[in-house]
Amino acid sequence: xxxxxxxxxxxxxxxxxxxxxxxxxxxxxxxxxxxxxxxxxxxxxxxxxxxxxxxxxxxxxxxxxxxxxxxxxxxxxxxxxxxxxxxxxxxxxxxxxxxxxxxxxxxxxxxxxxxxxxxxxxxxxxxxxxxxxxxxxxxxxxxxxxxxxxxxxxxxxxxxxxxxxxxxxxxxxxxxxxxxxxxxxxxxxxxxxxxxxxxxxxxxxxxxxxxxxxxx
Numbered sequence: 631x632x633x634x635x636x637x638x639x640x641x642x643x644x645x646x647x648x649x650x651x652x653x654x655x656x657x658x659x660x661x662x663x664x665x666x667x668x669x670x671x672x673x674x675x676x677x678x679x680x681x682x683x684x685x686x687x688x689x690x691x692x693x694x695x696x697x698x699x700x701x702x703x704x705x706x707x708x709x710x711x712x713x714x715x716x717x718x719x720x721x722x723x724x725x726x727x728x729x730x731x732x733x734x735x736x737x738x739x740x741x742x743x744x745x746x747x748x749x750x751x752x753x754x755x756x757x758x759x760x761x762x763x764x765x766x767x768x769x770x771x772x773x774x775x776x777x778x779x780x781x782x783x784x785x786x787x788x789x790x791x792x793x794x795x796x797x798x799x800x801x802x803x804x805x806x807x808x809x810x811x812x813x814x815x816x817x818x819x820x821x822x823x824x825x826x827x828x829x830x831x832x833x834x835x836x837x838x839x840x841x842x843x844x845x846x
Contacts (some may be wrong), residue, residue: 634697641691657810684840773808780823791831
């Protein structure tokens, strides 16, 4: 399956785009890595969430971004389709939020600051530096969803282990993202609920299977 490719025309200063991209990578815990010899950023894990990859460049006012995941068999997997949908959905949601932040309007004063143009002079005759107020990626919503999914997964584990595992995977993916938000506590609690729900669901599932075989 082809990787997800996005060419977004921004026509904004390179400093701004680089700042937003680095902020996104840091908050989503991407690290410098490679994919079969190709330089790329990677996040996620091999056990529950799956590995997610990303690479980007910015030239002539256009952001070029490529995103994909590693399939169970080690192959490249795009962000569409049914296979791995539970892991793909939060990744796509995060990218959509990133694009929205990148498209925000920059105040004229901030634009001048980024492009190196001098503003008003201070008392000592030096150019006065004006902080650029821009929105960045906010993962607080992911932290809240992680807690909600975690609590639901834990509660449902006693009734339906399969549904519990699905909810736990959804929650775990969002918990990792939410760990870099202002609601880190919620994300951590949600992650713990999800881990307990997965372990408990597996135990209940295996126990039920063993009892069924013994009865037969």
